[in-house]
Amino acid sequence: MNELIDKLKGEIIEQLNLEDVKKEDIDNDAPLFGEGLGLDSIDALELIVLLEKNYGIKVANPADGKKIFQSIRTMAQYIQDNKK
Amino acid sequence: MEAYIRGVGIISPQKTFDTEEFLPEVVEYSNNSLRCIEPSYKDFLNPTLARRMGRVIKMGIAASSACFKDSGIAMPDAIMTGTALGCLEDTEKFLLAIIENDEQFLTPTSFVQSTHNTVSAQIALQLKCMNYNFTYVHKGYSFESSVLDGLMTIAEGNGKNILVGGHDEMTDKYYRVCDRVNYWKKEMTPTLQLINSKTDGSVAGEGAAFFMLSAEASDKDYAKLRSLKFIYKPESQQEIEGRIGEMLAEKGLTANDIDLVIYGINGDARYDGIYNQLKDSYFKNSTAAYFKHLCGEYQTSGSFAMWLAARILKSQSIPPSVLIGENKHASIKNVLIYNCFMGTDHAAFLLSQC
Numbered sequence: 001m002n003e004l005i006d007k008l009k010g011e012i013i014e015q016l017n018l019e020d021v022k023k024e025d026i027d028n029d030a031p032l033f034g035e036g037l038g039l040d041s042i043d044a045l046e047l048i049v050l051l052e053k054n055y056g057i058k059v060a061n062p063a064d065g066k067k068i069f070q071s072i073r074t075m076a077q078y079i080q081d082n083k084k
Numbered sequence: 085m086e087a088y089i090r091g092v093g094i095i096s097p098q099k100t101f102d103t104e105e106f107l108p109e110v111v112e113y114s115n116n117s118l119r120c121i122e123p124s125y126k127d128f129l130n131p132t133l134a135r136r137m138g139r140v141i142k143m144g145i146a147a148s149s150a151c152f153k154d155s156g157i158a159m160p161d162a163i164m165t166g167t168a169l170g171c172l173e174d175t176e177k178f179l180l181a182i183i184e185n186d187e188q189f190l191t192p193t194s195f196v197q198s199t200h201n202t203v204s205a206q207i208a209l210q211l212k213c214m215n216y217n218f219t220y221v222h223k224g225y226s227f228e229s230s231v232l233d234g235l236m237t238i239a240e241g242n243g244k245n246i247l248v249g250g251h252d253e254m255t256d257k258y259y260r261v262c263d264r265v266n267y268w269k270k271e272m273t274p275t276l277q278l279i280n281s282k283t284d285g286s287v288a289g290e291g292a293a294f295f296m297l298s299a300e301a302s303d304k305d306y307a308k309l310r311s312l313k314f315i316y317k318p319e320s321q322q323e324i325e326g327r328i329g330e331m332l333a334e335k336g337l338t339a340n341d342i343d344l345v346i347y348g349i350n351g352d353a354r355y356d357g358i359y360n361q362l363k364d365s366y367f368k369n370s371t372a373a374y375f376k377h378l379c380g381e382y383q384t385s386g387s388f389a390m391w392l393a394a395r396i397l398k399s400q401s402i403p404p405s406v407l408i409g410e411n412k413h414a415s416i417k418n419v420l421i422y423n424c425f426m427g428t429d430h431a432a433f434l435l436s437q438c
Contacts, residue, residue: 015191017135038132045192053189 005076012072015050016043028073036071044069051075057082085235087297088438089306090245091155093147094293094391095120096379102150106395107403110378114274117259117288118380122146136193137206138173140253143292144203145210148249155296156304161243162216163204164233166226166250168383170200173255203251203292216243224425226250227384231312231433234297249294250384259288267381267426269351275377278351279408286350289380293387295394306394307419307435310335315430324358325366328422328432335434342370343413344396346389346406348423350376355427362422363408370420372408386423386431393419393435400437 009023016039030036033044047069051057057079059065068078094100097118098111111121120143125134128146137145144165152158177194196202201219208217216237220229227250234248262268269285278287297309313331318324332338345367347359363372373396379388396402397419402411417437424430 019135020131040132042136042192042196049189049191053185 001076001080004080005072008072008076008079011050011054012047015046026072029071032069032071032075047075051079055079055083085239085311087235087238087246087299087309088301089295089309089394089435090157090298090302090304091151091153091296092294092306092391092394093150093152093154094291094388095122095143095147096291096293096388097121097289098378100391101146106399106401107378107405110276110405112274112276113287113380114272116268116272117254118275118290119254120290120292136197138171138197138253140167140171140173140251140292141197141203141206143253144249144251144294145206147251147292148207148247148294151247151249151294151296155245155298157245157296157298159211159213160215160245160247160296162218162234162237163207163213163247164216164218164220164230164237165201165204165207165248166220166222166228166230166384166387167200167203167252168221168223168226169252169258170221171198171202172253172258174198174202176255176257207247224383224429225314225431226252227387228312228314228431231295231297231309231390232314235309235312238297238299244299246297247294248297249292250387251292252290252382252384254288254290254380254382262288273351275380278377279349279374281351282353284353286352286376286381289376289382289385291379291382291385291388293391295390301438305398305438307397308438309390309433310436311432311434313432315432317428318430321358321361324362324430328366328420331432331434337418337434339366340369342367342418342420343416344371344373344393344402344419346373346375346393346419346421347408348376348385348389349374349408350381352381355424358424358427359422367420369412371402371410371412371416373402373406374408375406378405381425383425385425386421386433389421389423390433390435393421393433397435397437
């Protein structure tokens, strides 16, 4: 799980072009949206594409997004549970 | 149609951004591709927004911010920009992603930022400016079209302070594409040698320059922009000279009244003859200057020339690095810019001292 979290942090930094953010700056349990990393709705779309492209996971129900993208840890957990 | 240039802001391959100094030194390039000297954008942009922006968007916002600061005008009545290539870096990202991912997994950011009007839109968003906002995409007439719209808007009384500007960025891919159609020199040509070159092609450039055009004069003005003419695909030198003559006559001037002519000489043997003929005959009594060894060739390079003319008129000094031959006039009252892109899109600007 820790390895996946670390990998995911790197992918998010690259995909969202978080120039001044390092992996160690991202708290595993901090909110991704609003506070924490301060991501917004466009970033949410980028993260959905990231899940599908890098892990083959489609977020079928948009309502699940809020739970999946709560934090890095919830995202990693979702990947672990659904990776094909 | 006339307007006063109240403020300027420019990012170019020279040290031109946010400085009182006027080309104190020349940055020379030897790789046939000039790239802008960019400032730290943290002073102009929220990092959350900046991370999604390509280079030309950041350059446009920073250059326009400098123009607002310089002019003392915080909210323009209209924003008009010109760009031939738009946000090329983001366009390339988006198109490449389509190809690489077989039209799957397309992300929104580079698409959203790839449209040509992103820069003028982002300037408006930063200002919360809901006024007229337009982007002209007309190859070598992109910047000139924005200026023309600015002049017309002022002439028609639809605005008093108009932001106009030109911006284009060079990328490695675009450089290679243009190289295949012989835009650039095949041999590496140091920019300070450009004027002596006798081969085809020029060196690639880029830049972002903005101007606050005002209907009313003030003690801050750089110059008065008095006329702008488009001379599309002129068939002969006589046609060029005739059109310039008409332009000057409309303002009660002749060629002898022009103290300085700024030419778009770019080292391309196919087109430099046009400028040299003007320099050696029609404007033989005027001081001559050029600018593309400082900014390179790009579709909106006229904006660099307008900045140069405005600074010369305000400071009453011609940087030695742009002079061709000697300065023939103690004071500079009237400046004409003659520029063309790839021999087709010719334009002449007339500026006068305030």
